[in-house]
Amino acid sequence: MRTMNYVLSGLGGQGILFMTKIFATTALNKGYNILGAETHGMAQRGGSVVSHLRIGDAASSLIRAGAADFLISMDESEAYRHLPYLKKGGKLFANASSDAFPDERVAGYLDKMQIEPYAMEAGKTAMELGSPRSTNLAMIAFYSAFEVGPLSADDLRGTVDNISPGPFKEKNLKIFDTCHDVGRKIISGDIYGTF
Amino acid sequence: MKEEFLLGNGAMALGLLEAGCQIMTSYPGTPSSEILPEMVRFSKAANLNTGIEWSVNEKVAFDNAFAAAISGKRAACCMKMVGLNVAADSFMSAAYIGNIGGFVIISCDDPGPHSSQTEQDSRMMARLGKVPVFDPASPEEAREMIKAAFDLSEEFQVPVLVRPAIRICHARQNIKYDRLESNMTKAEFKREPSRWASTPKFRFMQHKALNEKHVQIAEKFSTLTPYNIHNLAKGKHYPFGIVTGGVPSSVVRDLFEEYERDDIPVLKLGAPYPFPEKLSDEFMDACDKVLVIEETDTVIEYMLRDKHKTLGRLSSHVPMEGELLPEKIEVMLNKALLDCALDPLSGSDCGMEAFGLVGSLELPIRKPTLCPGCPHRASFYSIRKALPKAIFPSDIGCYTLGINLGVVDTVLDMGAGITMASGFWNAYIQDDVKKPIVATMGDSTFFHSGTTGLINAVYNDARFILVILDNHITAMTGMQPAITQGDRVDGRKGNAISLETIVKGCGVEYLKVVDPYDTRHMIKVVKEAAEHVNDPDGGVAVVIARHPCVIAFKDEAIPEKFEIEISDECDDCGFCHLRFECPAMVRNEETEKTEINPVLCAQCGVCLTICPKDAIETV
Numbered sequence: 165m166r167t168m169n170y171v172l173s174g175l176g177g178q179g180i181l182f183m184t185k186i187f188a189t190t191a192l193n194k195g196y197n198i199l200g201a202e203t204h205g206m207a208q209r210g211g212s213v214v215s216h217l218r219i220g221d222a223a224s225s226l227i228r229a230g231a232a233d234f235l236i237s238m239d240e241s242e243a244y245r246h247l248p249y250l251k252k253g254g255k256l257f258a259n260a261s262s263d264a265f266p267d268e269r270v271a272g273y274l275d276k277m278q279i280e281p282y283a284m285e286a287g288k289t290a291m292e293l294g295s296p297r298s299t300n301l302a303m304i305a306f307y308s309a310f311e312v313g314p315l316s317a318d319d320l321r322g323t324v325d326n327i328s329p330g331p332f333k334e335k336n337l338k339i340f341d342t343c344h345d346v347g348r349k350i351i352s353g354d355i356y357g358t359f
Numbered sequence: 360m361k362e363e364f365l366l367g368n369g370a371m372a373l374g375l376l377e378a379g380c381q382i383m384t385s386y387p388g389t390p391s392s393e394i395l396p397e398m399v400r401f402s403k404a405a406n407l408n409t410g411i412e413w414s415v416n417e418k419v420a421f422d423n424a425f426a427a428a429i430s431g432k433r434a435a436c437c438m439k440m441v442g443l444n445v446a447a448d449s450f451m452s453a454a455y456i457g458n459i460g461g462f463v464i465i466s467c468d469d470p471g472p473h474s475s476q477t478e479q480d481s482r483m484m485a486r487l488g489k490v491p492v493f494d495p496a497s498p499e500e501a502r503e504m505i506k507a508a509f510d511l512s513e514e515f516q517v518p519v520l521v522r523p524a525i526r527i528c529h530a531r532q533n534i535k536y537d538r539l540e541s542n543m544t545k546a547e548f549k550r551e552p553s554r555w556a557s558t559p560k561f562r563f564m565q566h567k568a569l570n571e572k573h574v575q576i577a578e579k580f581s582t583l584t585p586y587n588i589h590n591l592a593k594g595k596h597y598p599f600g601i602v603t604g605g606v607p608s609s610v611v612r613d614l615f616e617e618y619e620r621d622d623i624p625v626l627k628l629g630a631p632y633p634f635p636e637k638l639s640d641e642f643m644d645a646c647d648k649v650l651v652i653e654e655t656d657t658v659i660e661y662m663l664r665d666k667h668k669t670l671g672r673l674s675s676h677v678p679m680e681g682e683l684l685p686e687k688i689e690v691m692l693n694k695a696l697l698d699c700a701l702d703p704l705s706g707s708d709c710g711m712e713a714f715g716l717v718g719s720l721e722l723p724i725r726k727p728t729l730c731p732g733c734p735h736r737a738s739f740y741s742i743r744k745a746l747p748k749a750i751f752p753s754d755i756g757c758y759t760l761g762i763n764l765g766v767v768d769t770v771l772d773m774g775a776g777i778t779m780a781s782g783f784w785n786a787y788i789q790d791d792v793k794k795p796i797v798a799t800m801g802d803s804t805f806f807h808s809g810t811t812g813l814i815n816a817v818y819n820d821a822r823f824i825l826v827i828l829d830n831h832i833t834a835m836t837g838m839q840p841a842i843t844q845g846d847r848v849d850g851r852k853g854n855a856i857s858l859e860t861i862v863k864g865c866g867v868e869y870l871k872v873v874d875p876y877d878t879r880h881m882i883k884v885v886k887e888a889a890e891h892v893n894d895p896d897g898g899v900a901v902v903i904a905r906h907p908c909v910i911a912f913k914d915e916a917i918p919e920k921f922e923i924e925i926s927d928e929c930d931d932c933g934f935c936h937l938r939f940e941c942p943a944m945v946r947n948e949e950t951e952k953t954e955i956n957p958v959l960c961a962q963c964g965v966c967l968t969i970c971p972k973d974a975i976e977t978v
């Protein structure tokens with residue numbers, strides 16, 4: 165398999181390391197090699213945080229600008245900030261309201277680069293389901309609905325199931341299933357989430 | 360056999376234990392901080408008897424480990440690269456004296472810089488201290504190099520430096536490992552004062568012996584595969600080649616694989632000092648031009664010497680500062696190849712257009728801030744309220760972020776909050792000006808490098824207020840236990856050291872302890888302290904602002920919770936979200952009033968006293 169490159173972005177405190185862990189554990193269980201790069205230290209105090217994850221046989225942990233297959237962002241501005249990492253034909257998933265996404269100023273660029281943008285209000289949905297801090301989980305589930313890349317929705321859901329501690333398991337799976345469904349509905353055209 | 364998705368720092372911890380490291384010491388600092396806790400984790404899981412400690416500072420850590428090594432044990436210490444400056448005094452002597460058991464120093468570099476004051480290259484320190492150095496290209500290689508470093512250190516009886524850059528420390532990789540075994544070598548210090556306590560005359564002899572070792576090690580490094588290696592075809596001549604090492608060597612590998620450029624030979628120097636002359640001569644002879652891609656300084660580039668052949672920082676092909684991100688490396692490779700009339704790797708603009716576009720979006724600038732509920736915010740607020748015109752020397756830790764509240768004027772190095780306060784006093788008092796000065800420093804920094812400065816200030820009668828921000832933890836670097844609590848890295852109890860005792864022991868007469876959450880009281884105390892400072896019979900005044908970190912101690916840190924709301928009195932002055940800067944306070948663009956973000960609010964209640972319009976209330 166060619167190396168698949170994931171850029172995950174968000175704000176300090178949104179749980180990006182946990183998000184990375186879900187992807188990585190899933191990939192590990194499938195027998196892939198993985199290499200990742202994380203933000204620690206000063207930036208974790210509310211700054212913009214990013215995590216690079218490379219599934220396959222890469223040598224360096226950082227993804228080059230223009231080389232990411234997927235950009236999954238827990239914050240709309242942070243999605244734009246990391247846009248340069250997406251390659252031509254890459255896919256963008258953002259926690260944003262689909263009515264106003266993507267910002268018209270980047271639409272032309274996305275078009276030219278054949279980047280498909282998908283948005284859902286992951287933070288809001290997580291909040292409604294009683295887990296305001298689970299935007300990370302919501303975004304993984306949303307992404308999983310599109311079945312792109314080497315990790316299937318079942319694989320990812322299985323990891324969430326396995327690593328959620330007892331009292332959180334049910335809630336986490338509920339978030340996963342709800343947000344996965346949102347993605348499915350976008351694909352089937354039932355709701356609007358892309359352009 | 361187990362497999363884990365390990366942080367580079369975890370991979371190194373594993374390498375240390377696999378190498379039979381018996382004594383390990385450190386002082387936390389990004390990006391090195393996780394090595395020690397990971398070592399504790401592996402050591403406990405395998406029931407090893409490894410001696411692991413957080414030391415009070417890096418020099419203490421160094422000396423501690425060094426003594427174990429000259430007693431015949433395998434020992435190591437680790438730190439961030441500026442920590443090696445703190446240990447530099449020991450580091451410079453250690454290679455002369457040498458060791459018996461393997462002695463490895465891990466100094467983690469931070470090109471960028473992401474979380475440091477400088478971008479210094481520890482390989483330069485290695486040269487200065489005449490210490491052989493390894494420069495890993497991946498977490499897995501860092502793990503292996505540590506073992507090679509121990510072997511080398513024992514073979515030649517010299518300390519060996521391993522310098523992983525931040526992209527090694529904070530990379531993650533799936534790593535397999537087997538059962539770990541304890542190294543049972545017993546301590547046996549053989550007295551030999553002429554070596555371990557040698558006088559200058561003997562130092563000259565030791566220096567000579569060290570230089571002779573270096574010749575042999577350089578020889579060895581010329582054949583040290585896979586760390587030092589090139590892929591020249593025999594007898595072939597090339598118009599262009601790459602010399603690289605460490606993190607950039609991995610990027611180069613990925614790029615050449617992706618663009619299928621096996622026409623360009625690469626010399627990788629993962630052990631660049633003592634410089635492997637033979638190997639590099641071979642490479643230079645086979646190439647018309649070479650581009651040197653190394654982080655962060657010009658260690659290899661200088662050693663190659665032939666400036667007519669060598670492209671790199673000195674020829675402006677490689678930037679002099681900043682991290683060598685993969686896209687930057689692609690750009691510089693393209694340019695160098697074109698300059699040598701060869702095909703570039705790609706016609707890619709390496710994201711330049713997109714970065715330009717992103718720049719034009721004016722995205723919110725996300726500067727790091729103190730957490731909601733952070734006791735430091737309360738302290739800074741009170742300090743500024745009490746003495747708005749003071750100079751505010753500060754120091755290194757979460758509280759450096761007090762810069763956002765306008766209460767951090769200087770940050771030089773660990774401990775300079777106090778020493779620079781003395782310096783400011785001296786500079787002004789010479790002109791007969793009694794300048795108010797309030798220094799701030801965290802508890803961990805105070806133990807690390809604060810006491811000498813404080814003793815000096817008392818001794819020389821400098822006058823300033825020192826606020827020690829005591830939050831029971833070393834927060835910024837990832838919540839290491841505090842000396843004031845007496846907890847040790849492996850969970851065992853040590854002996855708690857009382858800040859009050861130390862401060863008094865430094866000769867300070869005015870000492871008050873406050874809870875910064877009570878801002879009214881703290882403002883009063885800081886004003887009182889200022890009176891003591893100005894009193895002819897007064898002196899340095901110390902205020903300990905004691906309140907646990909809200910992240911480390913959670914609910915325990917906020918015994919009384921307040922649900923906050925903003926009343927209609929709010930006139931949009933912005934003081935609370937701009938100056939007091941609590942991230943839980945946000946301006947509602949529609950109502951033009953402040954609002955509380957309930958997800959972020961820690962319900963500390965500190966804001967209740969700060970609003971100039973008294974618009975902040977409990978529900």
Ligand code: SF4
Nearest residue numbers: 729730733757908909
């Ligand atoms: S981690 Fe603790 S000390 Fe650091 S900013 Fe947050 S509350 Fe303050």
Ligand code: SF4
Nearest residue numbers: 941960961963964966
């Ligand atoms: S809004 Fe007030 S109560 Fe909430 S965290 Fe900030 S200062 Fe504390």
